[in-house]
Amino acid sequence: MKKRFSIIEIIKKFYLFIVLLFLYMPIITMVVLSFNSSKSRAKWGGFSFAWYKAMIEDRYIMGALYNTLLIALISSIAATIIGLIASIGIYNLKKIPKSIFMSVTNIPMVNADIVTGISLMMFFVAFGISLGFNTILLSHITFSIPYVILAILPKFRDMKQNIVDAALDLGATPVQAFFKVVIPEIMPGIVSGFLIAFTMSLDDFIITYFTKGAGMHTISTLVYSQTKRGINPSMYALSSVIFGSVLLILVISNFVSRAKEEV
Numbered sequence: 527m528k529k530r531f532s533i534i535e536i537i538k539k540f541y542l543f544i545v546l547l548f549l550y551m552p553i554i555t556m557v558v559l560s561f562n563s564s565k566s567r568a569k570w571g572g573f574s575f576a577w578y579k580a581m582i583e584d585r586y587i588m589g590a591l592y593n594t595l596l597i598a599l600i601s602s603i604a605a606t607i608i609g610l611i612a613s614i615g616i617y618n619l620k621k622i623p624k625s626i627f628m629s630v631t632n633i634p635m636v637n638a639d640i641v642t643g644i645s646l647m648m649f650f651v652a653f654g655i656s657l658g659f660n661t662i663l664l665s666h667i668t669f670s671i672p673y674v675i676l677a678i679l680p681k682f683r684d685m686k687q688n689i690v691d692a693a694l695d696l697g698a699t700p701v702q703a704f705f706k707v708v709i710p711e712i713m714p715g716i717v718s719g720f721l722i723a724f725t726m727s728l729d730d731f732i733i734t735y736f737t738k739g740a741g742m743h744t745i746s747t748l749v750y751s752q753t754k755r756g757i758n759p760s761m762y763a764l765s766s767v768i769f770g771s772v773l774l775i776l777v778i779s780n781f782v783s784r785a786k787e788e789v
Contacts, residue, residue, distance in 0.1 A: 556769075557769070559759065559762050560577055560766040581763040581764050587758075590747075595728075597663050597727060601670055601723065602720050603720070605666075608667070609723075610716060613675050614682075617682040617683070632672060634671075640736075643732050643733040646664075646665045646736065646737050647736040656739065657738060657739030657742075661738070661739065665733050673723060678716060681714065681715035689711070690707055690708060730746065748761075
């Protein structure tokens, strides 16, 4: 029985290893190729930082990176603020109107991205709005809001109403109670909503592609534009930097969370 149990454990670990291998092998390959001095993906030309240097010197890549990060930051902040206000309104609705509003809110999340992208493009064109930075920003705010609401609204449901009533009884104004009691209680949801919106904006391609206009690029659209003539190895370097940054943030956040738990 003990031997059989150990075999099952080995199979489970092997299966987990295979899954992780399939998930991370492409990323590992990309990171390795970012240090390859040769342009060929099939031939190793030696270890080099040449593509990282080329990445920094390439104004198109740096411009796309700047646009991507700026749009992600502004859109996630705007979506978080709007989503917070919307969550307050939905939370205070009665049961039937709340169900209707939640159903309407969830539509963009289950709707196909290509439908949303084409719809937004047609909307901007119909009103004579030139496609570019501003239209991408508005589009990212639009599709990020439902995810923010989905992250914040459950925190309102978990919050005990009596703590707000206690703050009001102790002399706090409704505004003071909101900022000093409600906001701290729902802060994990706000942070989660912001991070989801930021990640969704960084990762988006389809909606950005339909609303970007000529000459405007984010990282995803720049990579797509290079697929016909071959992807510049500098993009491997950029992708490796982004992956490394995300990995570092995750490691730091895990250490901080563990330190707080031990305290």
